[in-house]
Amino acid sequence: METFQPVLLEAVGVPNGHTLAxxxxxxxxAPLKRLLAEKxxxxxxxxxxxxxxxxxxGAGFSTGLKWTFLPKDHTGPIxxxxxxxxxxxxxxxxxxxxxxxxxxxxxxxILSAFATRASTAYIYLRYEYPRSWDRLQAAIDxxxxxxxxxxxxxxxxxxxxxxxxxxxxxxxxxEETGLIESLEGKRAWPRIKPPFPAVEGLFKQPTVVNNIxxxxxxxxxxxxGVEWFRSIGVPADPKNPRDPGSYGPKLYCLSGHVEKPGCxxxxxxxxxxxxxxxxxxxxxxxxxxxxxxPGGISMGLLTEAEFDTPLDxxxxxxxxxxxxxxxxxxxxxxxxxxxxxxxxxxRFFAHESxxxxxxxxxxxxxxxxxLERIKQGKGRLIDLDLLLEIGNTMGMMPGSTIxxxxxxxxxxxxxxxxxxxxxxxxxxxxTNPDGWMVTEPVPALAILGSHAS
Amino acid sequence: MIAxxxxxxxxxxxxxxxxxxxxxxxxxxTLPALHIVNDALRYVPLEAVIEIAxxxxxxxxxxxxxxxxxxxxxxxxxxxxxxxxxxxxxxxALRGGEQVLEHLCQAAGIEPGGTSADGxxxxxxxxxxxxxxxxxxxxxxxxxxxxxxxxxAAAFLRDVRSRVTAD
Ligand SMILES: Cc1cc2nc3c(=O)[nH]c(=O)nc-3n(C[C@H](O)[C@H](O)[C@H](O)COP(=O)(O)O)c2cc1C
Ligand code: SF4
Ligand code: FES
Numbered sequence: 001m002e003t004f005q006p007v008l009l010e011a012v013g014v015p016n017g018h019t020l021a022x023x024x025x026x027x028x029x030a031p032l033k034r035l036l037a038e039k040x041x042x043x044x045x046x047x048x049x050x051x052x053x054x055x056x057x058g059a060g061f062s063t064g065l066k067w068t069f070l071p072k073d074h075t076g077p078i079x080x081x082x083x084x085x086x087x088x089x090x091x092x093x094x095x096x097x098x099x100x101x102x103x104x105x106x107x108x109x110i111l112s113a114f115a116t117r118a119s120t121a122y123i124y125l126r127y128e129y130p131r132s133w134d135r136l137q138a139a140i141d142x143x144x145x146x147x148x149x150x151x152x153x154x155x156x157x158x159x160x161x162x163x164x165x166x167x168x169x170x171x172x173x174x175e176e177t178g179l180i181e182s183l184e185g186k187r188a189w190p191r192i193k194p195p196f197p198a199v200e201g202l203f204k205q206p207t208v209v210n211n212i213x214x215x216x217x218x219x220x221x222x223x224x225g226v227e228w229f230r231s232i233g234v235p236a237d238p239k240n241p242r243d244p245g246s247y248g249p250k251l252y253c254l255s256g257h258v259e260k261p262g263c264x265x266x267x268x269x270x271x272x273x274x275x276x277x278x279x280x281x282x283x284x285x286x287x288x289x290x291x292x293x294p295g296g297i298s299m300g301l302l303t304e305a306e307f308d309t310p311l312d313x314x315x316x317x318x319x320x321x322x323x324x325x326x327x328x329x330x331x332x333x334x335x336x337x338x339x340x341x342x343x344x345x346x347r348f349f350a351h352e353s354x355x356x357x358x359x360x361x362x363x364x365x366x367x368x369x370x371l372e373r374i375k376q377g378k379g380r381l382i383d384l385d386l387l388l389e390i391g392n393t394m395g396m397m398p399g400s401t402i403x404x405x406x407x408x409x410x411x412x413x414x415x416x417x418x419x420x421x422x423x424x425x426x427x428x429x430x431t432n433p434d435g436w437m438v439t440e441p442v443p444a445l446a447i448l449g450s451h452a453s
Numbered sequence: 454m455i456a457x458x459x460x461x462x463x464x465x466x467x468x469x470x471x472x473x474x475x476x477x478x479x480x481x482x483t484l485p486a487l488h489i490v491n492d493a494l495r496y497v498p499l500e501a502v503i504e505i506a507x508x509x510x511x512x513x514x515x516x517x518x519x520x521x522x523x524x525x526x527x528x529x530x531x532x533x534x535x536x537x538x539x540x541x542x543x544x545x546a547l548r549g550g551e552q553v554l555e556h557l558c559q560a561a562g563i564e565p566g567g568t569s570a571d572g573x574x575x576x577x578x579x580x581x582x583x584x585x586x587x588x589x590x591x592x593x594x595x596x597x598x599x600x601x602x603x604x605x606a607a608a609f610l611r612d613v614r615s616r617v618t619a620d
Contacts, residue, residue: 077477086583087580087581087583088581089542089543089544089580089581089585090542090543090544090581090585091581091583091585092583092584092585092586094583095583095584120475126583127525128538128579128582128583128592129583130592130595131595131597161475163475165484165485166484166485166488167484168484168487168488168523168525168526169523169524169525169538169579170522170523170524170525171580171581182484183481183484184480184481185480185481185482185483185484185515185519186480186483186518186519187518187519187521187522187523188522188523189522203477203478203481253585253586254586255544255585255586255588256543256544256547256548256585256588257547257548261544261585261586261587261588262586263586293543297542297543328585330543330544330547330585332547336547340546341543344541344542344543344546345543347541348542348543348580348581351580352580354522
């Protein structure tokens with residue numbers, strides 16, 4: 001780990017690293033020229049498949065395999081949508097890639113479009129990233145001028161246009177079918193699957209949705225090769241035939257109560273403790289850590305005792321978390337109240353639920369109301385059971401919702417209450433000495449100071 | 454066809470039309486068109502929605518349906534000259550984001566989502582701005598304000614007010 005050289009973040013800190021000149025000087029676009037001249041689309045799909053690259057947007061699905069789901073004999077257009085909606089709390093690696101090395105992202109997009117036979121790629125960029133917008137647009141303009149975009153790229157006969165599309169501050173547009181609906185000009189209501197986007201996606205055509213960091217990985221695989229990529233990370237578990245392994249470098253976003261928050265590149269499988277000590281300068285103010293979210297708030301919580309869990313695609317789920325998610329690690333120090341943490345989490349999901357599915361719409365809103373009640377000293381112990389019931393019943397895992405936002409809302413609830421049950425129970429007993437044991441239904445409280453809607 | 458438009462200028466319509474070749478149908482222009490109008494007017498009143506629908510060949514209800522989903526485009530009155538989004542999500546909250554939001558609102562004399570009486574500023578509670586490495590942070594128009602404290606937030610507000618009264 002000490003000797004690991006950042007690759008995805010190579011341009012960070014390089015003067016004018018975001019420009020075409022700098023990217024070319026670092027060897028950029030040479031792999032694209034070579035592959036376009038020598039290879040067929042299917043070869044590039046095979047290359048990415050062989051690398052073992054798994055999507056970096058949260059679900060960790062094999063990128064090459066996803067591309068093979070596109071129909072082989074389709075005569076109409078195929079679309080590539082690049083997901084730059086990045087709005088999982090704690091996550092900012094896509095922003096760094098777009099601002100500091102936009103050409104790396106664009107080279108990955110061109111290669112991926114070539115592989116999937118798409119001739120139009122839309123980058124769905126969240127509204128909150130105006131600087132990424134400017135950097136990407138400038139890089140796209142440079143790429144057109146240099147013949148890396150547009151018709152007949154580098155004389156290969158392959159043509160591609162990339163367009164930026166601006167979101168409007170709704171995080172559900174990050175869910176791939178919500179993104180597609182939003183791009184089509186509609187409310188961003190995730191679609192019931194199947195059909196999956198590969199079969200019927202944007203404008204009813206076969207569509208691939210991939211994350212920005214996934215695109216940067218594709219560019220690096222093209223440049224450095226499959227062997228290089230597979231030499232990094234955690235190999236497949238031979239005892240588990242369903243584990244495809246966790247290969248390659250990963251951008252970990254570290255924030256919260258550490259001395260040096262930031263985006264750090266490390267081999268997949270680094271632990272929270274290593275991240276905090278090696279990159280983060282330790283827990284801030286010389287305090288002790290109490291917990292951390294392992295990969296964006298949707299993934300749940302690790303207790304301090306679980307900080308040695310490897311942050312690869314299968315590590316966090318072994319300790320009850322939802323998964324690796326976006327690999328955004330947020331550290332909570334010993335002074336943090338878990339009630340405040342969970343209230344913040346519930347408020348986020350109540351605000352971001354798109355409202356289509358009753359368990360998600362009602363579950364996120366009621367869990368927020370209950371946390372409000374607990375915070376105001378009117379909690380009852382039975383509320384913890386009710387919260388767990390909500391957590392256990394909403395989501396794609398229990399099969400009650402259309403998309404995974406509800407699972408993301410459920411996991412922090414389940415993890416916080418199970419892993420910190422004593423703290424919740426003590427708080428309720430202490431702040432509501434006369435009513436903590438009440439079990440009859442109680443009227444709802446108005447939501448105070450939460451601005452839930 | 455509505456002959457004259459009260460809100461959409463020929464420039465705005467030209468901006469919308471310039472994007473049309475990017476999409477296979479005109480409905481996909483809805484969000485870009487809403488942004489173009491909102492960038493210029495700082496709100497998208499109902500009448501402008503009708504005009505956008507007219508330009509795109511859609512029913513006004515289609516455009517309004519989309520607009521209302523995002524809770525992003527003000528409809529009753531323009532947002533302030535500066536629209537400030539203060540993050541309240543977890544990484545910022547852990548480092549004092551909620552206090553910054555409260556302080557800024559108090560100093561501006563508004564609730565989150567409100568606009569100051571002089572029209573200088575709208576303060577919004579935002580979910581994660583994707584800048585947690587600079588928590589607590591705020592996006593004001595196109596500028597990211599990093600590692601805020603109640604003091605730097607107050608200084609920011611003074612600066613906004615002096616700029617707005619100056620012009
Ligand atoms: C509620 C929700 C929000 C999501 N937000 C994002 C996002 O902001 N960015 C992203 O790349 N993927 C997001 N995803 C995952 C996408 O649905 C999709 O799996 C991903 O973009 C695929 O890209 P990848 O295979 O390259 O990871 C989200 C999923 C859910 C359920
Ligand atoms: S799970 Fe929630 S966010 Fe996802 S579609 Fe259903 S209501 Fe919308
Ligand atoms: S939590 Fe505030 S920017 Fe991410």
